Amino acid sequence: MQPNAVKAVLAHAVEVGETVRVNGWVKSRRSSKGGFSFIAVNDGSCFADLQVVADGALANYNAIAELGAGCAIEVVGTVAESPGRGQDREIQAAAVRIVGAVEEPESYPIAKKRHSFEYLRTVAHLRPRTNTFGAVARVRNAITQAVHRYFDEHGFLWVNTPIITASDCEGAGALFRVTTLPPGSDAPSAQDFFGQDTFLTVSGQLNVEPYCLSLDKVYTFGPTFRAENSNTSRHLAEFWMVEPEIAFADLSDLAALAEDFLKSVLSDVLERCPDDMAFFRDRIDKTVIERLRQVIDSTFVHMDYSQAVDILERCGKPFEFPVVWGADLQSEHERYLTEEHVGGPVVVVNYPKEIKAFYMRLNDDGRTVAAMDVLVPGVGEIIGGSQREERLKVLEQRMTEAVKEELWWYRDLRRYGSAPHAGFGLGLERLVMYVTGMENIRDAIPFPRVPNNAAF
């Protein structure tokens, strides 16, 4: 008999009276010594547990009555209406096979009680057994599926850009070195595996642009790596990034894409994960669902960087860092704009060229570039993007000699059929935080990599 998912049983995909087989892990067991035990079983297929009623007449009832949190079991039984309050369906067990017991129940790391997220990070191999991390895993999956679905339905090609790169000039932060030379070796990089210095990618953007300037709408979605010594609740050394790139498009086309894309993904997740989202609303952040709905129904507020500076100067709020045209907006400034001034997502565009990367398109004013950041309450910057400089001469003026030489192929794109194009990067884990209300990015990815910690 094929196993049935808990989700299918609870969704009435199986008729009352039918026999099913369910596999899963025990969440809790409540026994009535005289008669029978209630076993809450979770198999990850949905947020809810399935209640299994095990009668005292079962041959191995003594062992069943000792089941505790974490035990793996296989249940064969019939689906029944449940007279209890917490659920409308349950399983009357005909057999409960103990597949894997828990050694030393007292020290089982996921005891039947509340645990701090900080503690659960130290048992990252077992934290998906908890309600919270099961829900995060399902929502994260729903987000990634929604991302692919959106792009597929809108004619984008998923381009798999390389993880290993020889480019060290993107300016997106420090890089992890990739080498097969023995530790401590002072051999020249010409003797290394690739015959040159190589690194883990910080962004697929430079590699996706050639595909954009051949196939138009494309995106890359994969892991990226930053060796920055960042110790915050919003940074990881390894994180996943979604990077669409569109041709024959300018910054306003890009901002429109970002807005439509974000709204689509959010409503998709609300529709597909109602139980998980209800849990986040009840236990993590009371405003999540309402907040996401507001974003879906809103029109993103746009403002120029210069306007943003004006607003910040006039708001009369004492900031730790001064607001001056030409300096990048600080976290406190971004938070004020999105959380207090607007109370929703904000798209800030046209930043001073000095604080942005060489590939961003120079505006006609000669002092700003066509860059944008999408800021959201609670998380801050969730998307960063720009129209790319498609004019060879202007691009080269903003490159150093070394960069010009290394990115000869990137410059080639501006010589052979160049076209206006634009793209953005969205940090998946930041989106997971925003959608779930989880406050630490280390809880938005299964096994977080941060400075000084690559456990698991």
Add this chain to the structure above:
RNA sequence: UCCGCCUUAGCUCAGUUUGGUAGAGCAGCUGACUGUUAAUCAGCGGGUCGCUGGUUCGAGCCCAGCAGGCGGAGCCA
């Protein structure tokens, strides 16, 4: 990397002011209860007080160093 806080039972913490080798809740275990669902009720066991060194007759408590964690900042997604 900088600033601040923290590290005591399986987990969350109290105990540090006034140095005299530790306490609660939850979890676990045992028992009671014919349908529970944060089950309830009664009882029981459980601790190299982060590590190293120092002061002292005596250190969880005072001092120094180190390690790890968390929060904020910078960098960014």
